[in-house]
Amino acid sequence: MKGKTIAAIAAAALGLAPLTWPQPPRAGGPEQARLEARFEATGLKPGVPFPEVSIYDEEGKPFHTRSLKGKYTVIVNGCLT
Amino acid sequence: MFVDYAPKGVQFYYVYKALAHPGLHGYVGPVTLEERLMHIREAKRTLGTKIPWLCDNMNNDLKHATGDANNSEFVLDPDGKIVVMRLWSDPDALRKDLERLVGPVEKPTTVADLDLKVEPPPKTAPTGVVPRLRITEPMRPLKAEPLPSKHPFYVKLRAEADRALLGNGKGKMYLGFHLDPLYGVHWNNRVAPVRYEFSLPEGIRIEPAEGEGPKVEQEADADPREFLLDVDRGDSTEPVTVAFHYFACDEKMCIPVSQNYRIRWEVDRDGGRARRGPPRRGPARMIERIMESDADGDGRISREEAPERLLRRFDRMDADGDGYITREELEKRMRRPPMGGPPPDLVERIMSADADGDGRVSREEAPEMMLRRFDRMDADGDGYVSREEAEQAAERIRRLGRPPRR
Numbered sequence: 001m002k003g004k005t006i007a008a009i010a011a012a013a014l015g016l017a018p019l020t021w022p023q024p025p026r027a028g029g030p031e032q033a034r035l036e037a038r039f040e041a042t043g044l045k046p047g048v049p050f051p052e053v054s055i056y057d058e059e060g061k062p063f064h065t066r067s068l069k070g071k072y073t074v075i076v077n078g079c080l081t
Numbered sequence: 082m083f084v085d086y087a088p089k090g091v092q093f094y095y096v097y098k099a100l101a102h103p104g105l106h107g108y109v110g111p112v113t114l115e116e117r118l119m120h121i122r123e124a125k126r127t128l129g130t131k132i133p134w135l136c137d138n139m140n141n142d143l144k145h146a147t148g149d150a151n152n153s154e155f156v157l158d159p160d161g162k163i164v165v166m167r168l169w170s171d172p173d174a175l176r177k178d179l180e181r182l183v184g185p186v187e188k189p190t191t192v193a194d195l196d197l198k199v200e201p202p203p204k205t206a207p208t209g210v211v212p213r214l215r216i217t218e219p220m221r222p223l224k225a226e227p228l229p230s231k232h233p234f235y236v237k238l239r240a241e242a243d244r245a246l247l248g249n250g251k252g253k254m255y256l257g258f259h260l261d262p263l264y265g266v267h268w269n270n271r272v273a274p275v276r277y278e279f280s281l282p283e284g285i286r287i288e289p290a291e292g293e294g295p296k297v298e299q300e301a302d303a304d305p306r307e308f309l310l311d312v313d314r315g316d317s318t319e320p321v322t323v324a325f326h327y328f329a330c331d332e333k334m335c336i337p338v339s340q341n342y343r344i345r346w347e348v349d350r351d352g353g354r355a356r357r358g359p360p361r362r363g364p365a366r367m368i369e370r371i372m373e374s375d376a377d378g379d380g381r382i383s384r385e386e387a388p389e390r391l392l393r394r395f396d397r398m399d400a401d402g403d404g405y406i407t408r409e410e411l412e413k414r415m416r417r418p419p420m421g422g423p424p425p426d427l428v429e430r431i432m433s434a435d436a437d438g439d440g441r442v443s444r445e446e447a448p449e450m451m452l453r454r455f456d457r458m459d460a461d462g463d464g465y466v467s468r469e470e471a472e473q474a475a476e477r478i479r480r481l482g483r484p485p486r487r
Contacts, residue, residue, distance in 0.1 A: 032168075039148035039168050046164055050157050051146035055096075058121050058134040060114060065143070066161065072091045072182055073157040074082070075135075076170050077150060079100050080108045080120050080127075 050075075082172065083132050084195070085186040086179050097121050097136045098144045099351040101151040106202045107303070109237040109259040110353070112227045114139055116234075119263050127202065141351045149350065156182070172452075173444060173464075191456040205260075205331065206267030207408050209372055210302035210380050211295055214309060218243045220255050222352025228322070228341040235264045235329040238342045239355060246312050247348065254287070256308040257355075258294075258325055268306075269330040270297040275306045276326045282319040287312050299380040301330070320345045368411045381405040431458075431471040441465040 044051070050065055057063045068075075083093045097117055103110045111117045114136070121134045137143045147153055154170040155163055156178050165178050176189065220241035227234055239257040246252030258275060260266060268275070275294040279287050287310050294306040326339045376386045383405055387395055391406075400410045434442045434451065443465050447455055451466075458466045458474050466474075 035148075035150055035168055039150055039153065039166075042146065042148040044147065044163060044166060046166065047162055049160075049162050050155060051143065053138070053143045053146055055138050055143055056114065056118075056136040058118065058136060060118050060136070063135055068092070068094075068157055069161040070159050072159060072164075072179070073155075073161075074086075074091060074093045074175065074179075075096055075155045075157065076094070077096045077098050077144070077147065077153045078124075078170075079098050079151070080106070080124055 082176060082179065082190075084190045086183060089183050089186075091179060091183060093132045095124075095130070095132055095134045096143060097124070097134055098151075099137070099141050100353045102355065103239060103353045104257075104259065104305075104355045107204070107208070107260075107262045108202065109239070109261050112234050112237060116261075116263070123202075123263060144351065158182075171444075203262045203265065204303070205262065205265050206301040206303040207299065207380060208303050209369060209408055210299050211297060211304040211306070213304070214255070214257075214307040216253075216255060216309065218253065220253075220355075221247060222349040222355070223254075224345040224347050224349040224352075226343045226345070228343060230338075230340045232329070232336070232338050232340065233264060234340060235261055235266045235338065236325065236327055236340070237261055238323070238325065238344075239352075240342075240344050241352075241355070242312075242346070242348075246314075247346070250312075250314045250316065250346075252312060254310045254312045256310060256323070257305050258307075258327070259305040260303050262303070264329070264331075266329045266331045267301045267303050268294075268297070269328045269335055270300055270302065272328050272335070277308065278324050278326075280322040280324070282317065282321065284317040285312070285314040285319065285321060287321065302380075314346060318346055368408065371406070371411060372408060381407045427475045428468065428471045431466065431474070432468055441467045442471075 042051075050068060053065050055063050055065065087093060097120060100108065100110045108120070108123075111120055117136050117139075121136060124130070124134070147155070148168075150168050152170045154165075154167045154175060156165040156175070158164050164182065165175075167174065180186075220243055223240040223242050225238050225240045227238070236258050239255070239259060241255040241257075243253045246254060256277065258277070260268070273293075274296055276292070278291040281287060281290060289310065292308055320343045322341055322343050324339055324341050326337070328335055329338050330336075371382070371391060374382050374386050374388055374391065382391070384392065384395060387406070391398070395406065396402075398406045398410060398414060400413065431442065431451065434446045434448055436446045437443075442451070444452060444455055447466070451458070455466065456462075458470055460470050460473060
């Protein structure tokens, strides 16, 4: 386990990671400002209901975000690249 | 977090959204829901995560409703209301949120505690055989709608336009046909090259309106077939249709396929940002530089072609001893775990992430893969990896790394 982790550190440092989450834009840069503006333009903020959208679960069955109730929920957006 | 808080009743979901950087690691944008689900399975395979996924619909409604951010994060309360929202996921901050909302856990799990496997993307045929198109102008993705086909879209079209074309109707269009690695097919260079042809409404000129891909010596490859075209659409906003003819081949089949796309002169807000051209750094760049020595273009480097610096290591790199160094041999070698110690500049590579120049790497500055090991590297737990801590990490590798095989 220990060796594996260290090998992974080296692999990461070497840029060998085959798959990564997207990197955040440089703090204070124009790209971040653009993303923040778009994020704010959604009108979403604490206290507001999460958007109600019909999507799918990982099996392809219909899933409505309305059903995300009854528990605390963490949602993280991501993709393969 | 999932390990610590799922047992406390917190539900966790990743949401699969449109690709942020199509083309990265060879992955291309799915065109059907089933393909998005294939991407989710691929993400689970390569990331080794057990967190369940949700999948945005093909209109990208959730992506749009949540601000199009690539890696945003939300915490909802049991009423479905937002408690916390972040433009970019921040595991440390999220843990603090959950400690506040649900309560602390006795022994928080660190990323280093998890035996997360990281698998490479699939590969069916060599890449780097056909040179990528070098485009210096900034391009924006165009909406390209695949038209019904009896075959899966083994190949995906990416269409982009430069500023002039989008603005005054006259400029350059990029047309890239990318193999989808999840179908496991490759180009068959023993048959006719790929071919595209446009159907143009009156008033729109594209040059050349027909074209074919390069003839390639190597039997098979997986490089995109790319074209840069001149477009003059005048005042027309009519979409154009392009047909693409190719053979989809794997070990069991090789079938002719013709598929059509309708291209609109509108920027696709979900098209992501493609990264074209050779990698700028890292082992992939090193491989590209070595392969530049392939003078006869047969996809391998003979002793005669090898420059002096490569000749010294030729036998070690020629793993199968056939007298040629191939891209596969280089890639295999580059993917090996560290043998006998870390690379000599490992510390510098780690410290190169220090964007604000304060002599240490914060979580915000750390690249994602370093982030996964951040806690382990940050020995004093102050939230930064100092040069000294980077050196300690290098020393651990030096101590535990296996000796070279040859």
